[in-house]
Amino acid sequence: MTDITEKTAEQLEQLNIQDEPQQNVAPASNEPESQKVETSSASLYVGELDPSVSEALLYDIFSPIGSVSSIRVCRDAITKTSLGYAYVNFNDHEAGKTAIEKLNYAPIKGVPCRIMWSQRDPSMRKKGSGNIFIKNLHPDIDNKALHDTFSVFGNILSCKIATDEAGNSRGFGFVHFEDDEAAKEAIDAINGMLLNGQEVYVAQHVSKKDRQSKLDEAKANFTNVYVKNIHPDTGDEEFEEFFTKVGPITSAHLEKDNEGKLRGFGFVNYENHNDAAKAVEELNETDFKGQTLHVGRAQKKHERLQELKKQYEAFRLEKLEKYQGVNLFVKNLDDTIDDQKLEEEFAPYGTITSVKVMRSENGKSKGFGFVCFSTPEEATKAITEKNQQIVAGKPLYVAIAQRKDVRRSQLAQQIQARNQMRYQQVTAAAAAAAAGMRGQFMPPMFYGVMPPRGVPFNGPNPQQMAAMGGMPKNGVPPQQFRNGPVYGVPPQGAPQQGQFMRNGAGANQFYQQKQRQVLGEQLYKKVFAKTSDEEAAGKITGMILDLPSQEVVPLLESDELFDQHFKEAFAAYESFKQEQEQEQQPQN
Secondary structure (H helix, E strand, O other), X not given: OOOOOHHHHHHHHHOEEOOOOOOOOXXXXXXXXXXXXXXXXXXXXXXXXXXXXXXXHHHHHHOOOOOEEEEEEEEOOOOOOEEEEEEEEEOOHHHHHHHHHHHOOOEEOOEEOEEEEOOOOHHHHXXXXXXXXXXXXXXXXXXXXXXXXXXXXXXXXXXXXXXXOOOOEEEEEEEEEXXXXXXXXXXXXXXXXXXXXXXXXXXXXXXXXXXXXHHHHHHHOOOEEEEEOOOOOOOHHHHHHHHHOOOXXXXXXXXXXXXXXXXXXXXXXXXXXXXXXXXXXXXXXXXXXXXXXXXXXXXXXXXXHHHHHHHHHHHHHHHHHHOOOOEXXXXXXXXXXXXXXXXXXXXXXXXXXXXXXXXXXXXXXXXXXXXXXXXXXXXXXXXXXXXXOEEOOEEOEEEEOOOHHHHHHHHHXXXXXXXXXXXXXXXXXXXXXXXOOOOOOOOOOOOOEOOOOOOOOOOOOHHHHHHOOOOXXXXXXXXXXXXXXXXXXXXXXXXXXXXXXXXXXXXXXXXXXXXXXXXXXXXXXXXXHXXXXXXXXXXXXXXXXXXXXXXXXXXXXXXXXXXXHHHHHHHHHHHHHHHXXXXXXXXX
């Protein structure tokens, strides 16, 4: 992977590197290889790319294989950052085939890439024929090892091992063959074989919809029964005899540990579904050797987990509904505040049902906690009285408790709404300026906008700042921040202060805007110091500025309080970016 030579740079100038995929490049299909050769061009999907991989680097890698017609690294529509995959189009199909043979799983910037024929027709990608599922894979088996194992059976269109967020194997993967026969041969040969010392399971891939359909059918016609709370002295014969009275069985099994002791549960399989259903109905909650049995339909592990998840979700929703409007979130707590002191602070406002200061593993306060009242009215009164009140030298933040995902979702929605509002403001400002309506619109707010080099900042001078409430605490007037973003700068042609103030009702709005500008300047410096990203800093600053000004001011005085708000806003910003990235998903 050497640097691009001068010759390569000249070739790049002639190459069609696009922001959109080339529409006239024929996508690969599932036709036999002999028919594919007739296709004049070839489009390859290249995945698992490091975010820094560019079109130029890919050209340097793929051009020695054959004539490249175009390269496209897929990027986020807003941030323009790489999504980790690209399309490389060759003028010749044989070149594409050679590229797969020579470069598939080759490291690009230290990360093995994954190359396959591009399938731009979603119906072809979702087609299940030729697709097999492999599980119980050893953690050391990667994409290349899996590909090498199955490539002897036929041409592979796609091969991938499922990984977690850290990039570690989840123990299963998929191999998509060009034809069904190759897939069947692979299943017959590899299923039950030892790979790296582990016996693997290989079968035809079944879509989630079909799996659910089969599961529903199995539920409706079950014959296997699960029994628990079995007496430890139960023998195999008496256990079988107890359940045979309902109908003929094929097997009865008592689960035991390594020492041969009963684990308290077992299974009974009946010859037909009706007898199994009768056993569940008649024998559940009956006495057997002095203990009440639980008898129910036997479930697979993933089904039990799904039901437990549903039960937990139902319990959580019930709990949320129960505490809706009465549970308060309190943060910016001093380290000296414990459960008792927190309860004493809020006791005057009503009956407290529970109180908790959250602590780390070493017992140190995390700086926030929860106070639950008996009625919404009491909780509302506590918010009104205690929010921003100084306790142990720190201003408290008190609000109705929300789930983290709900809070982040709301902040992400604020970002989207703010972007739309800015667009409308800029559009309205331009239209008003064109129509000569200079005295009839409010100058829009801009966050994170860099002024052109050499253009002075025309913000308020010290006298104007004094008139609107004083200078910032550090004594530096806003116009000194010429190398940073400017908040509240009206576009060229916007009304000047005198013009705007002539509107009687606009005087208060003007003051509020200038106050917001001052707060924005100070906040942006603190946010930018943590992110070093102009776009992120601008958006996060705008999110925090959406809070009432009486809540924003304490953030400039308390680093701890600022950090808490920053973390929530930054998480919402990341969530917003992820939602944007999900609009463009790579192929499997």
